[in-house]
Amino acid sequence: MVAAAANPVWLTFPCQGLGGRTPGLQFHRGNKQMVQTRCTRKARPATISAKFELKPPPYPLNALEPHMSRDTLEYHWGKHHRTYVENLNNQIAGTELDGMSLEDVILVSYNRGDILPPFNNAAQAWNHGFFWESMKPGGGGKPSGDLLELIERDFGSFEIFLSEFKSAASTQFGSGWAWLCYKANRLDVENAVNPLPSDDDKKLVVVKSPNAVNPLVWDYSPLLTIDVWEHAYYLDFQNRRPDYISVFMDKLVSWEAVSYRLEIAKARATEREVEEERRKREEEEEQESDGEGVQMYLDSDADESETE
Amino acid sequence: MALRSLITTRTLTRGAKSVGFGLRGLQTFTLPDLEYDYGALEPAISGEIMQLHHQKHHQTYITNYNKALEQLDQAITKGDASTTVKLQGAIKFNGGGHVNHSIFWKNLTPANEGGGDPPHGSLGWAIDTHFGSFEALIQKMNAEGAAVQGSGWVWLGLEKEFKKLVVETTANQDPLVTKGASLVPLLGIDVWEHAYYLQYKNVRPDYLKNIWKVVNWKYAGEVYAKECP
Numbered sequence: 001m002v003a004a005a006a007n008p009v010w011l012t013f014p015c016q017g018l019g020g021r022t023p024g025l026q027f028h029r030g031n032k033q034m035v036q037t038r039c040t041r042k043a044r045p046a047t048i049s050a051k052f053e054l055k056p057p058p059y060p061l062n063a064l065e066p067h068m069s070r071d072t073l074e075y076h077w078g079k080h081h082r083t084y085v086e087n088l089n090n091q092i093a094g095t096e097l098d099g100m101s102l103e104d105v106i107l108v109s110y111n112r113g114d115i116l117p118p119f120n121n122a123a124q125a126w127n128h129g130f131f132w133e134s135m136k137p138g139g140g141g142k143p144s145g146d147l148l149e150l151i152e153r154d155f156g157s158f159e160i161f162l163s164e165f166k167s168a169a170s171t172q173f174g175s176g177w178a179w180l181c182y183k184a185n186r187l188d189v190e191n192a193v194n195p196l197p198s199d200d201d202k203k204l205v206v207v208k209s210p211n212a213v214n215p216l217v218w219d220y221s222p223l224l225t226i227d228v229w230e231h232a233y234y235l236d237f238q239n240r241r242p243d244y245i246s247v248f249m250d251k252l253v254s255w256e257a258v259s260y261r262l263e264i265a266k267a268r269a270t271e272r273e274v275e276e277e278r279r280k281r282e283e284e285e286e287q288e289s290d291g292e293g294v295q296m297y298l299d300s301d302a303d304e305s306e307t308e
Numbered sequence: 309m310a311l312r313s314l315i316t317t318r319t320l321t322r323g324a325k326s327v328g329f330g331l332r333g334l335q336t337f338t339l340p341d342l343e344y345d346y347g348a349l350e351p352a353i354s355g356e357i358m359q360l361h362h363q364k365h366h367q368t369y370i371t372n373y374n375k376a377l378e379q380l381d382q383a384i385t386k387g388d389a390s391t392t393v394k395l396q397g398a399i400k401f402n403g404g405g406h407v408n409h410s411i412f413w414k415n416l417t418p419a420n421e422g423g424g425d426p427p428h429g430s431l432g433w434a435i436d437t438h439f440g441s442f443e444a445l446i447q448k449m450n451a452e453g454a455a456v457q458g459s460g461w462v463w464l465g466l467e468k469e470f471k472k473l474v475v476e477t478t479a480n481q482d483p484l485v486t487k488g489a490s491l492v493p494l495l496g497i498d499v500w501e502h503a504y505y506l507q508y509k510n511v512r513p514d515y516l517k518n519i520w521k522v523v524n525w526k527y528a529g530e531v532y533a534k535e536c537p
């Protein structure tokens with residue numbers, strides 16, 4: 001098949017080994033297109049046994065004071081984030097996940113909600129990097145341009161968005177995250193085909209997630225996040241989570257980062273639409289020329305794990 | 309349409325009243341006092357942590373639990389089924405927070421008042437029987453408590469039907485009973501970050517190691533003896 005041939009990583013792709021005896025295999029088949037698309041673009045060759053690195057925030061650790069203390073960043077980045085990265089590296093060293101992109105490790109180990117051990121560390125490693133880059137010294141205020149337009153279109157006004165985001169962040173029971181995401185509406189996921197796809201299908205949404213879970217596992221494009229684990233605010237705000245959330249929105253959010261991510265998310269959605277169109281056309285052509293084409297494809301992909 | 313919804317409302321209201329709900333006599337909850345000073349558990353747990361934990365965290369669970377109960381009462385009175393169902397999350401979380409913390413305070417006592425003294429009597433024997441030794445139980449609870457993802461609790465519970473001791477963990481503020489209807493909590497350890505962060509930062513295992521110095525085994529033993537006379 002075209003996708004597999006163009007993607008040598010897929011041939012040695014370790015997911016089957018992991019998924020063979022678990023629902024992971026279904027994950028792969030069901031979301032084949034999605035995973036392959038990601039792998040083609042992001043996965044590194046399996047021969048390089050890369051360790052994930054702890055990237056520092058894009059500003060000095062005291063640069064967010066007085067809104068977020070140096071002390072908080074020293075622990076939050078220097079200890080918590082570091083531990084997630086180190087534990088992840090230890091956990092996957094020499095396993096089939098070794099060498100995948102962080103996003104792929106997250107998707108594979110999420111395993112449709114029946115999570116495999118590396119998921120928490122992988123997702124937390126990713127979430128924290130994304131969180132640091134969601135902030136900047138002298139942040140806050142109001143976004144502009146496309147982003148503001150979309151916010152107004154999808155929430156009614158910037159103020160309504162603010163209150164929805166704050167409410168999601170303050171009502172997440174226990175530890176977790178609140179997110180602003182770009183959701184490319186893909187109605188064709190479960191056999192349903194959107195008859196008239198248009199730009200209006202692609203919406204901004206506010207969601208919250210428990211513990212390590214992030215919106216990548218729902219195939220949304222995250223644009224902004226706030227960490228509402230207690231460790232994120234306890235040294236500066238103790239139990240006052242709502243104050244932390246307000247200060248984050250008023251003084252710390254980097255709307256430039258969010259705007260930049262929105263452009264990427266839009267481009268990605270378009271790219272995937274094109275790719276999906278092309279795949280559909282090819283499948284149709286193949287079905288015309290060879291009725292068994294699709295069947296063969298699935299068989300050859302799954303044979304290793306189905307020989308038990 | 310209007311008539312139908314009126315009938316539905318009436319039916320539901322009557323149904324609810326017949327099982328004893330209604331506006332009268334809604335019980336609200338208040339913050340229980342601690343039997344020791346905030347600083348009395350030092351150095352295992354700092355006075356600052358204890359004060360915030362009791363006055364702010366526990367109080368907030370109680371405030372929100374009372375609020376949710378009041379809304380529930382109104383929803384039931386109105387026969388508003390969807391609100392009744394919607395409130396379950398807040399009731400479980402805040403009610404659970406109240407239940408769990410109430411037990412937690414009783415599970416602790418200053419070291420000079422018996423905190424950390426190993427359990428004697430029937431609970432001591434039962435621990436040896438079920439876990440091999442007292443030290444083995446502590447090790448097991450430390451390991452399971454450290455492994456809780458995010459916020460939650462680690463428990464020593466009694467399965468009262470079979471008189472069996474169990475170690476369980478629960479997420480967020482889920483009380484032990486969510487893991488089994490016949491489970492009675494003997495000892496619960498709060499592993500939310502608010503329980504240790506100001507003192508132990510990211511090192512939860514150190515908090516778990518030290519908390520045993522202020523555990524009130526006398527209380528756990530009394531609960532056990534009452535259930536297994």
Ligand SMILES: [Fe+2]
Nearest residue numbers: 080227229232
């Ligand atoms: Fe965090």
Ligand SMILES: [Fe+2]
Nearest residue numbers: 365498500503
């Ligand atoms: Fe607590």
